[in-house]
Structure formats: structure tokens, C-alpha cells
Amino acid sequence: MNLGLKKILSSLVKDPTKLVTIADAWITARNPTAEQKDMAEARWNVCIQCPEFRSKRDITGEPYCNDCGCPLNKKIFTKNYNECPLEKWKSVDDIFWQATQKKNKSLL
16 A cells, blocks of 8 residues: 555544445445434434544544544444444444344245
8 A cells, every 4th residue: 555545544544454344334324224324323322422523524524533533424334333442332232233234034
């Protein structure tokens, strides 16, 4: 990875190794199920009360988490359980997360 791209990525996300998780959340945010929307909204309500919440990033203008650096309007759609680095989504995810997981259909 060239230094320019690495600098841009690290300015947007503190842990570039999580880019696959972040990309998946962006895809989900584009066309979420009703259950995913409900969970994302509940997560958002947790985030906006957190002292690490920032309403506007200088580079892109979106709300973000000051702890992990992730854009919150997309991170709230992650499929991972309690992905918040401060573990503040646990109570929300205990309620909503299972309903957002794809069910495997049996052939039997």
C-alpha cells in the first residue's frame, strides 16, 4: 500500500485491518432489512449519548467515533456483535442481533 493511501485510510479509520468489516457495513447500510434498520437505530441512540461521539469529521463531514475513528452512520450497520470498541452496544445487540443474522434454509 502506498504511503498516501495509507495516510488517508488511517485518517479515516484508526485500524485499517478492519476495512473488510467496514466495507460490509457500508454494503448493508445501502439496503438494510427492517431488523437491521431497527438495530442500527438503537445503536445510533447509544452512540449519540457517548462522550466519544463526534458530530462532524473535518475531512468528510460525517459523524464518527473518536475512539475507533469509524464513520457511525455506517458502523451502526455492522453485522458483528457488539462491535463498539467501548462495548456499549451489548445491551442493544442482546435484543436485536440474533434477528439480523441470515438463517440457513434446510433442504430437508
